[in-house]
Every structure is written in C-alpha cells, then in structure tokens.
Amino acid sequence: MSSPTSKSTTSWLNQMADTPTGETTFLPDPADLFQKYQELQSYVGWTETDAERAKALLPDLRGHIPSLIDDFYEEITRHPDTNRVMTGGQIQVERLKATLRRWLEDLFIGPYDEQFVVRRWTIGRRHVEIGLDQVYTNVALSRLRSGLCRCLCEQTKCSAQELAAACHTLSVLIDLDLALIEDAYQTEYVRRVQSIERLAVMGQMAGGIAHEVRNPLNVIKTSAYFLRNAQNPPPEKVQEHLERIERQVRIANDVISSLSNFARSNNTALKPFRLDEHLREVLADLEHDSKIQITFDCPSESPIVVADESQIRIVIGNLLRNAIEAMPEGGRLNLSIHPHQDWVEMVVSDTGKGIPFEHLTRIMEPFFSTKSDGIGLGLSMAKAIVEKNEGAILVESVPDQGTSFKIRLRRGPNGTSSI
Amino acid sequence: MVENQCVATILIVDDNVDSCRNLADILSAYGYDVDIATSGTDALNLVRRRDYLIALLDLKMPEMDGITLSEEIHRECPAIIAMIVTAFLSEEAEERAKNAHIDQVIAKPVDVPRLLSCVREAASQRVKHSSPTSVS
Numbered sequence: 068m069s070s071p072t073s074k075s076t077t078s079w080l081n082q083m084a085d086t087p088t089g090e091t092t093f094l095p096d097p098a099d100l101f102q103k104y105q106e107l108q109s110y111v112g113w114t115e116t117d118a119e120r121a122k123a124l125l126p127d128l129r130g131h132i133p134s135l136i137d138d139f140y141e142e143i144t145r146h147p148d149t150n151r152v153m154t155g156g157q158i159q160v161e162r163l164k165a166t167l168r169r170w171l172e173d174l175f176i177g178p179y180d181e182q183f184v185v186r187r188w189t190i191g192r193r194h195v196e197i198g199l200d201q202v203y204t205n206v207a208l209s210r211l212r213s214g215l216c217r218c219l220c221e222q223t224k225c226s227a228q229e230l231a232a233a234c235h236t237l238s239v240l241i242d243l244d245l246a247l248i249e250d251a252y253q254t255e256y257v258r259r260v261q262s263i264e265r266l267a268v269m270g271q272m273a274g275g276i277a278h279e280v281r282n283p284l285n286v287i288k289t290s291a292y293f294l295r296n297a298q299n300p301p302p303e304k305v306q307e308h309l310e311r312i313e314r315q316v317r318i319a320n321d322v323i324s325s326l327s328n329f330a331r332s333n334n335t336a337l338k339p340f341r342l343d344e345h346l347r348e349v350l351a352d353l354e355h356d357s358k359i360q361i362t363f364d365c366p367s368e369s370p371i372v373v374a375d376e377s378q379i380r381i382v383i384g385n386l387l388r389n390a391i392e393a394m395p396e397g398g399r400l401n402l403s404i405h406p407h408q409d410w411v412e413m414v415v416s417d418t419g420k421g422i423p424f425e426h427l428t429r430i431m432e433p434f435f436s437t438k439s440d441g442i443g444l445g446l447s448m449a450k451a452i453v454e455k456n457e458g459a460i461l462v463e464s465v466p467d468q469g470t471s472f473k474i475r476l477r478r479g480p481n482g483t484s485s486i
Numbered sequence: 487m488v489e490n491q492c493v494a495t496i497l498i499v500d501d502n503v504d505s506c507r508n509l510a511d512i513l514s515a516y517g518y519d520v521d522i523a524t525s526g527t528d529a530l531n532l533v534r535r536r537d538y539l540i541a542l543l544d545l546k547m548p549e550m551d552g553i554t555l556s557e558e559i560h561r562e563c564p565a566i567i568a569m570i571v572t573a574f575l576s577e578e579a580e581e582r583a584k585n586a587h588i589d590q591v592i593a594k595p596v597d598v599p600r601l602l603s604c605v606r607e608a609a610s611q612r613v614k615h616s617s618p619t620s621v622s
Contacts, residue, residue: 274574278546281573282502285594289508292598297515304511311504 093192093258100188100247101181107246108179111239118177120236124219125175131218132171136164139211143203152197174240187244191251195259201252205245212241279322283315335375335455339479342404342411343369345376349383350402358397370406372476374456379476382452385445386415386472393419393470410458411478416471422464430462494609495519495536499529499555500544500571505594509542509571512598518605526550526558533562540608542592542601545572545579553582560587567608571596 140160143149153159170190177183194204216234225233290308297304343365350363372379390400398418405412422430431450449472453460457477464470496518500506506522513520521536523529526549529541541559543552550558556568568587573594575583583591590604 274576277574279573281594282505285573285596286502286504286508288595289505289512289598293508293511293515297511308508308511311508315504 093255094185094189095254097181097185100184103250104179104184104243104247107243111243113239113243117236117239118179120233121175121240122177124233124237125172127222128175128215128218131214132168135211135214135218136167136171138214139167139207140164142210143207146203149199149203149207152199174244184247187247188251191248191253192255194248194252195255201249204248204252208241208245212238276322276326280319283319283322286315287312335378335452337373337375337456337477339371339373340376341369342372342413342476345379346383346402346404346413349380349387353384353387353391355391355400356397359391359394360397360399362399362401364401364403366404366406368406370404370411371479372411373479374458374476375452378452378456382449382474383413383415385449386474389445390415390417390419390470393417393421398469406478409478410475413474413476414471415474416469418469421466421468422462422470423466427462427464431460493517493519494539494605494612495521496605497521497523497529497532497536497538497541497566499523499526499541499547499552501525501547502544505544509596509601513605516602526555529555530558530562533559533566537563538566539612540605541566541568542571543568545570545575551579553579553586553588556586556588565612567612569604569608571601 140163144153144160155162173183173186191201191204194201215237219230219233219237222230290312293300294305294308346363346365350361353361355361387400387402394400394417400418401414401416403414403416405414431446450460453474453476459475461473461475462470463473496513498506498509498513498520499522500509501524503522503524506524510520510522521532521538523532526547529543532538533541541556543555545552547555552570552572556570559566559568564587567589569590569592570583570588571592571594572579575591575593580591589608592601592604
C-alpha cells in the first residue's frame, strides 16, 4: 500500500503532463477514471456476456469497416464546422482513418481495462484541444452506430433475437465510449475556461492593487520631490508634507493588511464564543470622531455563536469602519444582537449617506470601491468570511438615510463557550 | 525650484486631496497658477469660471472618471489641454483615452520632471497657436 505522500505525487504526475508543444494537459487518476467507467457499465447493465458478444461481432463487421470509415470522414470534411479542424489535408485524414480503425477494433475486442478507459478519455480532451465541438462527436458516432447496425442487419445467418441482442450490445458499447469522451471533453473545457477566468481575476487584482498602492506612492514621491527641491519652504509646509508622507505610508500599509487578511481568511476554525463580549472588544478598539454616536443593543441573555472569532473580528471591523466613513458629518452608529432559535443576527446600521441602488448589487464584488482610498476588498472579504463561517450577510440601504448590514451566524448552545 | 517665465493656469482634479495638494505645491513653486478640485462637479464649476490652459485629471474618481470629465471639459472649453494622471490604465481605459480629447497619459507615481516637460510643451503650443500671424 502506498504512503499518502507517494499517492499524492503519483496523482500529481498523472494529472499534469507536458505536451510536445509545451502546453500543460490534464489527465485524472486512471484508477478513478476506470472506477467511473465501471460504475457506468453497471448503470447500463453491461455484462461479460455483452463483452463476449461484442468480440464475436468483429469478424462479421471487419469487411464493412473501411467503407464506414470512408463515410464517417466524408461527412466530416463535407461539413464546414468539422472540416475546420482538418488542418493537415489528406495526410491528416488518412492518419485519422487509421486511428478510427484502431478505435473501432478496440471497441469490439477490449479488454475494457484501465488503459482502454484512458485511451478513450484522451479522445475527448483532444477534441477540446483542436476545437471540435462535442455535438459533432455525438452525431458522428450516431452515424457510425447506424452504419454498424445496418451492416449487422444485412447478416442473414443470425436470428431476429440474436440481431436485437447484437444491436443492443453495440449501442451500449458506443454509449459508454461516448460518455467517456464527453466526460473528458467537459473536464478539459471547464479546466480551460477556469484557467482563463483565473487570468482575468489576476488581471483585475493586479489593477486593483496597482491603483491602491501607486496612489500613496505618488503622494510620497511628489512630497519627497517638493522637500528636496523647494527653496526655503516655510516650516509648516515641510511639516504638512511630512504628515502626508506618514499618512500615505499608513494607507499603503492598510492595503497590504487588507490583502493579507484576505489571504488569511482561507483557514476557518469554528468555535463557540459569546458574541456580545466579542463586539464590546471590537468597539473598544474602534477609532472614531466624537461627532459619531455609537450605541450597542444586546439582550440580557447574551447568545453564543459558532464561528471563527478572529475572522468575525475582521468582518465587524470592516463594517464599523465603513459605517463611520459613511458619516463624515457625524451621525449614529448602532450595533445590535438579535438571537433566534438556530441563528443569531447582528446588525450594524448607520445614518450615513447610504448606497446608491445601482451599487448595492456590486458592493461585495472584489475591488469594487467608490472610495478614493478604498481597495474594494473589505465587503467582498466580509461576505467570503461570513459564508465560510456558515452564515449569511445582507445589506439594506436608503440613500441619504443610512445603511444596515445584517450578519447571521450559527447559534451555539448556551454554556458551551469557554469564555 | 526656478520661477517659470510663462504663467499658465492649471487645474488639478483628483479625489485624493493629498495628491492634488502635492502637485499644486510643486507646480505653484514653478510659477504656475494652480487650482484644485476633488470631484468632476467641482472641476466643471471651476472651468466655467476660469480660463485654464491645462487640466490634470485623475482617472479613477467616484461619480465621474477622468476621461468622462475630459469630455465634459472639452464641451465647456475646447481649448483646455487635458492630461490624465493615473495609477492604473486598463486596456479599456486606454482605448477610451485614445478616442477622447486627451493630450497625455501620465503614470502615477508621477515622474515630476516629465510632468513639467509636458506642461511646458503644452504651454508653448498654446503660445504658438494664440500668437498673431506676423506681417512682413
């Protein structure tokens, strides 16, 4: 029995292989593929009798195979969408005909083992590589199936019952192959789409980070330029620039903290804790102007929630900071706890400028920000964290009246907290 | 810093007030007459009241971005030379900037000598265009 390490190395080696063109291709673990194939065989009721019957069909059909293959490729080259993938001319067609001949013989003879399944699977992956839509595989195999059944029907030596059994076996065999090819096609297709999406997200992130870091750098650089080149600037001007540098260093540092918090939010440790005490601690650390009045409503019997305490602190911190920033002229910030039977709702509401309706659906997207110094990760991180903590987050806002964020967390049994 | 011979009026628009003030301090020290605005609306109000030579516009601003603002400014006062100052120029913004009335795109953090050279160049172009044709 292999150790977990060797198993994972083997899986990794199986999954990624470089093609001659340097492109990385994907292959699932052959054992997993084979298991899946066996499950499919069992689903359609494939038996050893079917395997024997399939093998017995080949001698009668062998003579018809060249004409069926010619018909198969005639149809492919006739259709513009399928002919588009035939970039190598007649030589490629002849090579593909030989491949199809081997594929057909394999189909009848088997053995239907792990290597067989891998060979079939790679066909679907290859179709994605060359840009052949799966629908054409489906209809091409349908055409081949009809041709093979027609050839079987022309055999006069077998009974109607034997013919029906033979057609059934043939049909199931082709369907099983088609299922493998389609599975491979979908896997490879999704993998490629995800890879493109990842690149797009990386581009979006790069843009967001570039904007948020270069702005403070710009202030620092231009302040440095001024301090170095200004002729006899008044001391208060020098002080002003030094304060700007300090402020912008703090902003740049906050950007980095946001990113590292975002990365850290991956590891979630759910434990019971008392929400009211936790919120009081967060409020005690909160910096705010005296123009902002903060209130905290908590029921006499404080509920216990099950969540990752340090992550919930990040969420609450982000929501409270947002609420304060939404009230530059001052206002009221209310934090409240509402216990329900299975969950606890925590509400952070402000009397600030509110969120325009068109922004409400986007505020939790990463890098969406309407603030001049906001990286746009705070709310997307809050959403990601709350969902990882098996909770939910909801926002309601009325422009010029205020915004409420509601967070629901799983309620724990009272008395289980270690606090 | 050396006093500038040509006193030109420059409008700086950036929602980051520190960015605005820094460029204003530098350009003022070189003798330019500088106003600042932290939003597109404030900028347009200023443009309606004063004749600016150059508008330095941040790209990413809430309410109205720099490229949209440059078009609004162009409608109000087509002679103003608009330059975008940006921390990140996406492909889409680059394409929009090409089709808008943008004279220069300057990257943040700003290379001050390059910015000064762009401003001087714009000022000298304006002098050339506005000087009367000589009669021999």
